[in-house]
Amino acid sequence: MDLQKIKALIDLLAESPLAKLEVIEGEDRVKLVKAKRRGSRAGVASGDERAASTPASDVQGIQSPLAEPAQSVDATRAAPAPATASELHLVRAPMFGIVHLTPAPGEAPFVCVGDTIDEGQVLCTIEAMKMFNAIESEFSGAVREILVAPGSEVESGQPLFRIG
Known part of the structure; x- marks a missing residue:
């Protein structure tokens, strides 16, 4: 997997509410993981960003900012909720x-x-x-x-x- 594809995946993950993304192409596997900051639900970890294209036996992480999830309402199956x-x-x-x-x-x-x-x-x-x-x-x-x-x-x- 080339570096341009990996950078595109980093950008995609940074703009999405996902916390993790894993892509497998043939023998290459890239796993992207967003880091969380202390004291908040989302953020960028201090330190390095890593990108790697590796054989399927190895997995590397990439840390990037975490977006908040979208808001919507719909419920199809529920059990009683005793809490307020x-x-x-x-x-x-x-x-x-x-x-x-x-x-x-x-x-x-x-x-x-x-x-x-x-x-x-x-x-x-x-x-x-x-x-x-x-x-x-x-x-x-x-x-x-x-x-x-x-x-x-x-x-x-x-x-x-x-x-x-």
């Missing part, structure tokens, strides 16, 4: 695609209603253009509601989970 609305946080889809609540068909779901989760824990994946993008929680707490059905199409900004 002010205590709950929504995890929103950063892109259009098909939501998968399990790592693979027949496996246990990433999370269930009532599970206690940590910030950065994978909640689901969204399949877009034959790529599976892990959606991680920006919050710690308990999963109060799952707002999407497995295999459903979601839009950018659509609420996926309610965390409280």
Whole structure:
């Protein structure tokens, strides 16, 4: 993969609400990861930016600014939420695609209603253009509601989970 493609991917990631992006072309694999700043939900890590084109056995990261996700409202599946609305946080889809609540068909779901989760824990994946993008929680707490059905199409900004 040439440097121009890698730079284009960095720009694409910087302008999107995604936290991670991985591209595989033949034997080359590039994984881009945005860094978070202390005291804020998003930011640029102090230090270096790295870009690499590597064999599939190696993975390199690229750190760049993190954008805030879009805002939208839609709920298709819900469980009762005992916490008040002010205590709950929504995890929103950063892109259009098909939501998968399990790592693979027949496996246990990433999370269930009532599970206690940590910030950065994978909640689901969204399949877009034959790529599976892990959606991680920006919050710690308990999963109060799952707002999407497995295999459903979601839009950018659509609420996926309610965390409280």
